[in-house]
Amino acid sequence: MSKTSSTLxxxxxxxxxxxxxxxxxxxxLECRDLSVAFEMDRGTSRVLHNVDIDIRRGEIIGIVGESxxxxxxxxxxxxxxxxxxxxTSGTVTYHPSDDESDPVxxxxxxxxxxxxxxxxxxxxxxxxxxxxxNPTMDFREHFVETLDAHDYDVVxxxxxxxxxxxxxxxxxxxxxxSYPHELSGGMKQRALIALALVLEPEVLxxxxxxxxxxxxxxxxxxxxxxxxxxxxxxxxxFITHDLPLVTKLADRIGVLYAxxxxxxxxxxxMVENPRHPYTRALLNATPNLDAPLSEMRPIExxxxxxxxxxxxCPYHERCPMAxxxxxxxxxxxxxxxxxxxxxxxxxxxxDDEVPLSVGVER
Amino acid sequence: xxxxxxxRTLQAVFTTFVVVSLxxxxxxLMPGNPADQLRGxxxxxxxxxxxxxxxxxxxxxxxxxxxxxxxxxxIDYVLGILQGDLGQSISQNAPVTEVLGEALPWTVFAFSxxxxxxxxxxxxxxxxxxxxxxxxxxxxxxxxxxxxxxxxNYVTGLLFLYxxxxxxxWFPTSGHISSEVVPIVNPLKPVxxxxxxxxxxxxxxxxxxxxxxxxxxxxxxxxxxxxxxVLGEDxxxxxxxxxxxDTRIALRYVARNAILPMYTGLLLAFGGVIGGSAILEQVFxxxxxxxxxxxxxxxxxxxxxxxxxxxxxxxxxxxxxxxDLTYGLVDPRVSTGGDSA
Numbered sequence: 001m002s003k004t005s006s007t008l009x010x011x012x013x014x015x016x017x018x019x020x021x022x023x024x025x026x027x028x029l030e031c032r033d034l035s036v037a038f039e040m041d042r043g044t045s046r047v048l049h050n051v052d053i054d055i056r057r058g059e060i061i062g063i064v065g066e067s068x069x070x071x072x073x074x075x076x077x078x079x080x081x082x083x084x085x086x087x088t089s090g091t092v093t094y095h096p097s098d099d100e101s102d103p104v105x106x107x108x109x110x111x112x113x114x115x116x117x118x119x120x121x122x123x124x125x126x127x128x129x130x131x132x133x134n135p136t137m138d139f140r141e142h143f144v145e146t147l148d149a150h151d152y153d154v155v156x157x158x159x160x161x162x163x164x165x166x167x168x169x170x171x172x173x174x175x176x177x178s179y180p181h182e183l184s185g186g187m188k189q190r191a192l193i194a195l196a197l198v199l200e201p202e203v204l205x206x207x208x209x210x211x212x213x214x215x216x217x218x219x220x221x222x223x224x225x226x227x228x229x230x231x232x233x234x235x236x237x238f239i240t241h242d243l244p245l246v247t248k249l250a251d252r253i254g255v256l257y258a259x260x261x262x263x264x265x266x267x268x269x270m271v272e273n274p275r276h277p278y279t280r281a282l283l284n285a286t287p288n289l290d291a292p293l294s295e296m297r298p299i300e301x302x303x304x305x306x307x308x309x310x311x312x313c314p315y316h317e318r319c320p321m322a323x324x325x326x327x328x329x330x331x332x333x334x335x336x337x338x339x340x341x342x343x344x345x346x347x348x349x350x351d352d353e354v355p356l357s358v359g360v361e362r
Numbered sequence: 363x364x365x366x367x368x369x370r371t372l373q374a375v376f377t378t379f380v381v382v383s384l385x386x387x388x389x390x391l392m393p394g395n396p397a398d399q400l401r402g403x404x405x406x407x408x409x410x411x412x413x414x415x416x417x418x419x420x421x422x423x424x425x426x427x428x429x430x431x432x433x434x435x436x437i438d439y440v441l442g443i444l445q446g447d448l449g450q451s452i453s454q455n456a457p458v459t460e461v462l463g464e465a466l467p468w469t470v471f472a473f474s475x476x477x478x479x480x481x482x483x484x485x486x487x488x489x490x491x492x493x494x495x496x497x498x499x500x501x502x503x504x505x506x507x508x509x510x511x512x513x514x515n516y517v518t519g520l521l522f523l524y525x526x527x528x529x530x531x532w533f534p535t536s537g538h539i540s541s542e543v544v545p546i547v548n549p550l551k552p553v554x555x556x557x558x559x560x561x562x563x564x565x566x567x568x569x570x571x572x573x574x575x576x577x578x579x580x581x582x583x584x585x586x587x588x589x590x591x592v593l594g595e596d597x598x599x600x601x602x603x604x605x606x607x608d609t610r611i612a613l614r615y616v617a618r619n620a621i622l623p624m625y626t627g628l629l630l631a632f633g634g635v636i637g638g639s640a641i642l643e644q645v646f647x648x649x650x651x652x653x654x655x656x657x658x659x660x661x662x663x664x665x666x667x668x669x670x671x672x673x674x675x676x677x678x679x680x681x682x683x684x685x686d687l688t689y690g691l692v693d694p695r696v697s698t699g700g701d702s703a
Contacts, residue, residue: 081603115605124603131596135695136618145614149605179694195604 028097028203028235029055029078029122033090036073036082045306048073049259050090052333055203057097060229060236062250062267064243064282068303070259071239072127075207078237079118080106094121097202120150123201127208129189133180139191140176143198150199157198164194167231168224186217190224197232205237210245218242222249243282247271252339255279258304258314261333265340275336275347278315280354313345321346321353367687374683381675382443382668386436389667398662443672449665453657458669461654466673468538469639469650472566476573477631483574484581485621489612491582492589492620504586507579519572519645526568533568536647540565569646577631581624588620595619622693629685633678 036048048070055061065071076082078092092106094117109117118124126132133142140158147157162172168190175183175191183191189209196204206225210218226249229236240246246253247267254264255278263276274280281299301318304310310317316326323345331343344350404416442449448458487507491500510518527535534540539561548555563570592598593616601611640652647653651670658666690696 079603083599118603119605126596126600128596132600134597134601134615134619136622136693137614138694145606145610146604149607149610181695 026057027054028057028095029237030093030095030103031055031078031090032093034074034077034092035089036070036077037087037089038085039087040307043307046309047086047259047306048077049309051260053254053261053264055235055237056252057095057202057235058229058233059251060226060238060249062246062253063237063239063256064241064246064253065256066241066282066303068306069256070306071241071256072207073259074256075124075205075237075239078106078203078205079122079124080109080114081118081124094203096121116150119146119196119201120199121201122203122205123196123199125189125192125196125204125206125209127211129192129209130185130212132192133188135180138177138179139195142195143176146195146198152199160200161194161198164197165191167228168194169220170194186213186221189213189217189221193221193225193228197228197234200232201234203235203237205239207239208241209238210240210242218245219248225249244286255282258309259306260314261343262315263340263342263344264333265336265342269337269340273336273340274356275340275342275350276315276344277319277321277346277350277354280350280356281318283356284354313343321349370683370686374679377679378672378675381679382440382672383436385668385671385675386439389664389671390432439668448669448672451658451663451666451669453661453663454654454666458665461666462651462669462673465649465651465654468562468566468648469636469643469652471562472538472569472648472650473573473636473639474632475563475566476570477577477628479570480574480577481581481624481628481631484578485585485617485624487578488582488585489589489617489620491586492593492616495586495590495593500586504583507582509579510576511579511583513576515572515576516641516645518576519569519642522568522572523645534565535568538562538565538648538650566648569642569648572642584624584627585620588623589616592616592619625689625692626682626685629681630678631681633674633681636677637674 031051031053034048034051034053035046038045038047051070051074063071063074073082073086076086077088080088080092082088088107090107094104094106096104104113104117104121106114106117106122133139143158143161144154147154158176161176165172165175170187170190175187180188189212193204193206193209210221213221222245225236225238228234238246238250243253243255247270250267252265253267253270255262255270255276257276257278263270263274263279270279271283274283278299281297284297285299299318304314304317310327311330312328313319313322313326313331316322319326325345329345331345333341333343334347335341336347346353401416404411439449446459448462450456451458451461454461487503491503494500523535526532539558598611598615601615606615636651639650640655642648643650643652644656651673654666655670655674657663658670
């Protein structure tokens with residue numbers, strides 16, 4: 001494999017230019033009014049609320065948010081894999097890369113085609129890599145059964161798996177003949193990524209793939225992921241609560257707050273010029289050894305209850321800039337630049353009210 | 363591997379030794395002794411016998427020297443066991459090994475079928491209950507399972523005997539085979555062999571039924587709990603997303619991982635049920651190991667009692683031993699020291 005351990009700045013800028021050429025045109029996943037709701041005794045819990053977003057072919061989009069902001073639901077909804085009794089509404093349209101195929105309405109698929117779409121077109125890596133494998137089966141069988149279930153050629157598929165494992169700096173023979181308990185957490189995580197890619201999907205959705213790993217392993221997986229994207233022309237949706245981490249990988253970042261997007265934009269703009277007070281607060285809350293303690297600020301208050309999201313701007317209860325307007329009127333998504341949009345009434349004034357500390361490495 | 367094997371073997375031997383010693387002591391703490399028992403029997407049967415005649419006959423019958431000091435009896439006994447000699451049964455008037463050797467296969471036969479059936483029924487029912495968790499079927503089966511599981515098997519046995527044996531007359535009420543059937547197991551004579559096995563199953567069926575009816579509930583509840591736990595695991599969700607077939611998920615994922623923890627229980631159940639066979643075999647007059655143990659206790663037949671206890675102990679120890687040694691084969695997470703140690 002090409003050891004493209006290029007520095008972040010090089011990679012980001014090169015992708016940035018590539019993206020700006022095709023902005024808004026080559027969409028692979030199109031979400032409209034995407035909502036997920038759970039009926040509960042005390043009311044309907046809306047854990048994803050009318051989300052509109054386009055995911056472009058070949059990009060890595062980072063989805064950031066705190067616990068309970070709807071990140072995982074967004075990930076599951078992309079594969080129409082929300083667990084029962086959750087109800088997914090709206091549309092997710094998948095545009096396959098070959099021009100002959102028609103766009104696929106992911107939420108409207110029957111069981112059979114959905115089974116085919118998942119893993120063959122849109123694949124997923126779960127938060128719990130430690131527990132994503134059957135403890136009584138070796139890795140080879142995991143790969144073989146996956147290939148079998150989708151009628152792929154097993155010999156070819158295993159060769160591909162070996163290559164993927166090697167790309168991820170694992171010893172293919174050793175891993176394939178191991179049982180899950182015999183590998184470390186980082187190895188299992190990488191094996192899971194290989195398993196997710198063995199059917200050559202177009203999109204890889206990753207739900208907190210690095211959450212259970214130590215910092216070094218997180219960084220190395222991040223760099224492996226961007227190599228993989230380049231090699232296999234993948235589109236990646238990277239879901240995390242770790243904003244600084246995702247800035248090192250993603251081309252674009254979307255910040256979820258209270259089950260909807262607060263701000264979406266190119267990574268550079270999101271880091272250097274965030275417009276939403278919540279994005280700023282997230283950046284300011286990032287622990288960093290270099291930043292003085294006095295500049296690190298936790299965000300006061302707590303995330304809204306999904307049964308009872310406040311009217312108006314969902315963030316107004318915690319926002320230092322909140323006005324009467326924010327309590328009543330929900331801010332629409334407004335364009336800051338062509339590649340940056342924000343849902344805030346006061347995004348123009350955010351510089352004065354919520355100054356950005358130098359917390360995050362750029 | 364060898365270290366583990368040696369350690370387990372030594373543990374098993376040590377356990378057996380401790381139980382042998384304990385039973386030797388405990389049996390002798392029981393009130394009465396074989397000589398008194400025999401004397402009483404002789405007086406009851408032949409009231410006209412003189413005292414001297416009785417004493418002479420008792421001394422003749424009992425060739426165990428009960429007057430020797432206890433530790434000498436103990437050492438003699440242990441040495442005897444090591445040579446495969448369990449002594450002479452007083453009440454059956456035959457070597458203990460012969461009496462038990464004849465009885466044991468019947469007990470193993472009947473209870474193996476019973477335990478296997480119990481596990482098959484329990485595991486199937488438990489899986490269905492787990493898949494339909496919270497349904498009326500699940501709630502009903504749970505209640506039924508608890509009730510049946512809390513009923514002692516000899517109560518069910520008596521009930522079965524009364525209803526199916528005496529009132530309806532569907533099943534024989536005693537013995538292991540009909541008198542006209544020749545006990546034969548010979549692949550060259552399939553018809554006769556089949557007749558013999560079928561007749562044996564027929565005679566054991568009430569006993570088997572009693573064990574299964576009172577045992578499957580516990581197995582089903584354990585299986586249900588394990589399955590529900592596995593159904594909630596991350597790897598199950600991943601397996602579904604990977605598009606695996608429902609059959610594969612049910613067998614290779616849920617069943618396999620839910621049954622594994624019950625494997626040791628299954629092997630221990632063999633030992634345990636052979637030990638618990640005493641009352642049931644008595645109820646059904648089924649001349650197996652338990653039947654003779656009860657007979658031995660009634661007759662204060664020390665050698666036969668001890669022999670029975672040792673066999674039961676061995677059954678439990680061997681069950682646990684096999685479970686220890688083979689668990690690594692069925693569950694890759696447990697290494698019996700084979701590959702990596």
